[in-house]
Amino acid sequence: MKIIILGAGQVGRTAAYHLSREEANDVTVIDVNDEILRDLQDRLDIRTVLGNASSPRILEAAGIASTDILVALTNSDEVNMLACHIAWTLYRTPKKIARVRSADYTERDRLFGENALSVDVWISPEQLVTEYVARLIRYPGALQVVDFADGRVRLVGIRARQGGPLVGEALKTLRAHVPSADARVAAIYRAGKSVKPDGDTVIEDGDEVFFLAARDDIRTVMKELRREERPARRVVIAGGGNIGFRLASELEDKNQVKLIERDHRRARRVSELLNRTIVLHGDAADEELLVEENIDSTDVFAALTNSEEANILSAMLAKRLGARKVMALINKPSYAELIESGSIDVAISPQTVTIGSLLAHVRRGDVVRVHSLRRGAAEALEVVVHGDADSSKVIGRRIEDIVLPEGTTLGAVVRGEDVIIAHHDTTVQPDDHLILFLTDRRHIDAVEKLFQGSASFL
């Protein structure tokens, strides 16, 4: 697929990296900073064009006329929306994705569409990250929680700990442990390596387990893997930027939220917009401030400022001062690896959260949702199967008869409103949503082929 990415900021660069490492994609990046572009070109097999992202001349130089997807990820919402509109008006680009941060725009649905701004999909990384963090706080103990089928099915990553009834037992006993709930273990990572989960696999202390379950069953299953933690009530957020503010407003009704912001004017502004949150003006790495605000009885400390170094340090400090669980927003994937093995419980990588929503659009076949996991090494996707028993390689077959590529697990089937956790005798029907887990995203090609159906019938 021919893809143009506008803007080589953090999200743009990550998108270029993820998209270009798939053989089928031809990626061109446009930016105004030639040094960043040169560096990018040295490291990735892509083309770069220097210039203003919304200029038709520059877009033409980047080959917009034959482009399949335009992804506008510059810093400016306005440039992104304009670029998409230009691409559609002048060049009829089939798919246009824009990053739109301001809720002012995104709240108004009529703004985007046929006779309005031609943006097919808007993504707001801040919004995505906020939702992601909110889910993590809702499920204490989880490393990663992602939604499928509008949240009816969730994939949860969790570190198994001694004390969970299922730890030390074979997977096939799951049913006996939780008769009321149904779940499917999609992948197990032991010391960073993937272990193929089957009925006889024994879960060990320290394993990273990914399981799929209906939303209401998640807590029940999590209890089996580690001792239940009491739900988070007291939350401290460091950084009153876009993400911190949104998170506070989402949590403040059910939780006791404190928000620490360094800039006085910003703190003032945030406090005006929030109702129940206690906004504190000060430095999140100030030990006295943290102690004074009872950090030792805090359930979750989330460091969400712009500076990842400050996030790491303040999160470590909060942990030492007694916060039960600490999270830090980290951009560099290498840092994320580093700190999750240390004293910080969860590293939140905004790019990994965002990239999934982009990947869903470049996948062949009807892919509704993609989540990038384990820093891009693994992937979970929701695919809709179309056709009939003749044209499709999966429809009308039992799951045990479907030959899946290596490292791929079929975890759940969503049929209309029902969530069916996949068992060997489940039969796939047309228009089912299948949820797949790939421990190695390099097999994505084979997966796409499997679900595309044979071309002659399309």
Next chain:
Amino acid sequence: MKDILLPVAHVFALVMMVFAATMLAPLVMAVWGLDPALSSFVISAVATFVLGALLWLATRRFKRELKTRDGLTLVALTWVALPAVAGFPLWHYLPINFTDAYFEAASGLTTTGGTVLSGLEFLPRSINLWRHLLSWLGGMGIIVLAVAILPMLGVGGMQIYRAEMPGPMKDSKLTPRIGQTAKLLWAVYAGLTATCIVCLKLTGMNWFDAVCHGFSALSLGGFSVYDASIGHFNSLAIEMVLTLFQILAALNFATHYLAWSQRGVTAYFRDAEAKAVLGVLVLSCIGVALFLFFKGTYPDFPTALRHATFNLVSIAVDGGLHTQDYSRWPIFAPMWMIFLSCIVASSGSTGGGIKMIRTLVLAKQAHREMNQLVHPNMVRPLKVGGTVIANRVVFAVLAFVFLYFMSIVTLIFLQLASGLDFMTSLSSILACINNAGPGLGLVGPGSNYGTLNNFQTWVCSAAMLLGRLEVFTILVLFTPTLWRK
């Protein structure tokens, strides 16, 4: 040093195996023509493949993603080592020593076209095909070919591509994927070659001669299957076809691709480099023809124009085919031709020398300096053909020209020290480093490089490799930082 060489050797082994496959062409030729060089090619092809396979197996555990410095090392290693492999069948079959075989193969691969062999028309056809095929492969670049057909080179491919493609600005790709760009360039190259071969056949060559000279023309190699080169045919039509295609080969292949994809010639008019190349060539042809006519070398102007055009264009674009022994012309004419060989070919073409774009950049820079003297506060970016050239590029060009000049001076002194006369020393080094082919004096079009002794031949081989890889890629091997961890 080991950490750099072994992973590179792993990829080089692949290149060797691909290269072994190219030996099948002369091998088939030898089977078909029942010629006596068959056994040499069989031995060479098998030996190359087996050596490559063994090296590949032996270095398998050092396999890793190539980094920038690996790209440089790989290209340099390939170009230094391949002439030895490619020269093997020549050394095995012909009564020449290893030095001469290496020179001949290097001359082919670097598209120089100087030869140590005489009695070319009496060589087996397979040997001649092999010489010309080497030129043709080396023209667009062996590594670029490898990038095109071996997908695994991926990101490292860009580094390699940069180390091999001539020209100062190599960041512009035709397509987002480097592998695709390489494929397109090869496709354009192969397409033009095929057209040239057909044209040569139509103008009276037999198929074998047409193929060989088509390879020579598009790669700007300069090898011929006759001692008298194109003079053997004495045909105006053939000369015109070859002149045209040699000029095409001296233009940027990216421009050819653009022109072809837009189905029009506007791309050439937008390419400042192409315009300069054509301008210089037209003026020089007319000037030299007038000079030869007034000096009385040729009795009438049309004859003077015909010979001046073919020989001047061929040398200026670093081809090396010839119809006349131009070393007997009054000295102004051949010296001017050799001077042109330093600057005329475009970047991204198959020619050598410092390339027209660098000449333009330097000329504009000199002009800017002079203007700056008159208007000390003037702000003026350096533009070529309407595009602003970054200062970084200007500095790189300056450094390149300095190194190029110093290499020439050093190598000429080596030739002089070995006892060669001045004219032969100067012209052999210039002709080799520019990949032009024949020089003047002892190595002129009337004779060949076979008269040089071993030492002098090695100096010429070094000059050819330096010129083909634009000095930096070879010299960087001698910088200690490359080998440091």
